[in-house]
Amino acid sequence: MNLNVIKAYLIKEITEIVRSRLIIAIYLLPTMIILLFGYGIRMEVTHTRTAIIDYDKSKLSNDLISKFEHSKYFDVKFYDIEENKALNLMKQAKLDALIIIPEDFEKRVLKGQKTEIGIYIDASFPMRGTTIESYIQGILLDVSTEYLKDYPKKYLISVNQRILFNQSMRDENAIVPGLLGIILFVAPAILSALLIVKEKETGTIFNFYSSPVNKIEFLIAKLTPVFLLHSINIFILFLWAVYVFEVPFRGNFFIYWITSEIYVFISLSIGLLVSIITKTQIVAIIMTVVITVLPGFLYSGIIMPISSLRNEAYIEAHLFPVMYYNHIIYDTFLIGQGFSSEKNILYFFILILYSLLLLTIGVRFMKKEL
Known part of the structure; x- marks a missing residue:
């Protein structure tokens, strides 16, 4: 693996992201989503x-x-x-x-x-x-x-009632942590979906075809800048959730961080796979939106608890990583069991396997030829 080649590609990718002003969308889009939906979605019925x-x-x-x-x-x-x-x-x-x-x-x-x-x-x-x-x-x-x-x-009927985990019954405590799973599933995937297909449309992909750069070096150089930029979003979204929406954080920050990094990598891998198999940017964006946005809302646990789903819907929910990630995120914010919970450990390793599987598929589909 030639580190100088990777470095050169990295500089090229970062320069293009800054020059095309995509870096603004990287941070503006997640912030807009968490503000719009964080204030806009209400489960409580009043008046x-x-x-x-x-x-x-x-x-x-x-x-x-x-x-x-x-x-x-x-x-x-x-x-x-x-x-x-x-x-x-x-x-x-x-x-x-x-x-x-x-x-x-x-x-x-x-x-x-x-x-x-x-x-x-x-x-x-x-x-x-x-x-x-x-x-x-x-x-x-x-x-x-x-x-x-x-x-x-x-x-007489006596009711001894105790509210756990969200004692104040605030909508924000239930909505905002789930939004993190949707945002970090959609935003990185959309950006990475444009990485390779954009070069196909402009013809610059032939530079890669004709160069001695191998697939691994090329993919590392493509994914690293986007991964690092979206890693910053993990901390930005955390600040929005805790200090703007005042969602309690009862868990381990390291678990939140490392799980989110793995999850961002999964999202990037999905976008990369879409970018490899499509030929135009419009098709890539539409396919990525269908793959990420719809499952993100349906199976994130915001609208409907996963345990309430039945038959095919319950199976489909377990096919997408958003369900596993959001379970851990809700735990870190509202419960705080962390890795003392066997289910959290299981879901954490499922996310790791998910990321490795998607990356392997992406590498296999990537061809250094027409």
């Missing part, structure tokens, strides 16, 4: 537009309405509205929830008789509808427990 029809007019029903009025999750906009009118408002997307308290509600509760509360929820978005339903059930349970505390114990 639900609510109508309440009270046919009971009792102390219990008044206390129940008061709970909804003083909750940040509900905005009670209508009282004692006609049911048909409320349902029409829901059809017009002007109302999210309708609660109907029946007559003799308090009496039946105190006598231990079965009673029902009518609840209508706009479930056009199923996840949002399920969340609203859970909020309503929580308030009903809270009111019934508080109201019946002086009555026989058989009517």
Whole structure:
């Protein structure tokens, strides 16, 4: 291996990156993604537009309405509205929830008789509808427990609840660590996808074909500048997460760093493989986006926990490295088990094997000829 040849190629690659102003995109794109999605994605549902029809007019029903009025999750906009009118408002997307308290509600509760509360929820978005339903059930349970505390114990339900890992229930704590997996999967791959295909389009690849430089030297010179530049992003994204979004960091920074470096190398290898097998930059970018962006969002754990996936989706999630990386990243930020967890160790070695496999495939596909 000729180090002088590698050095010359390195200087050439760095010069081209700076001259083409790609270096701006290297740091601007990840920052834009983490800011846009970090502030833009919200799982918590607040200020639900609510109508309440009270046919009971009792102390219990008044206390129940008061709970909804003083909750940040509900905005009670209508009282004692006609049911048909409320349902029409829901059809017009002007109302999210309708609660109907029946007559003799308090009496039946105190006598231990079965009673029902009518609840209508706009479930056009199923996840949002399920969340609203859970909020309503929580308030009903809270009111019934508080109201019946002086009555026989058989009517009481006691809930001893503890929130772990994300005690404040902040969306940022759940979203931002997952965004790191998406950003470090997409950004390096897109840049490396242009490395070789760009030379094919401009014709400068013939310099490599006609030179005594071997494949290993060529690939090292191509990947090293991009790898080092994106390695800086690992620290920049960490600072955004901890100091801007105030996500707690409970794990080992070395585990975060070394895992992220391996993950960046995987992303670069994916882009490199795409760059080798394609002939135009547009095709390379489109293919890279399909391979990285879609799996990144679907299987990162941000939108849906991997454990909730079923059948083919569950298998597909295990075929992409973003799932393994994000599991370790969520642990370093929110839990802090590190390598004391066997699952983290397993996922760490899977990432190493993934990087070696992709690099081997890339070297085999790389031809020093037309």
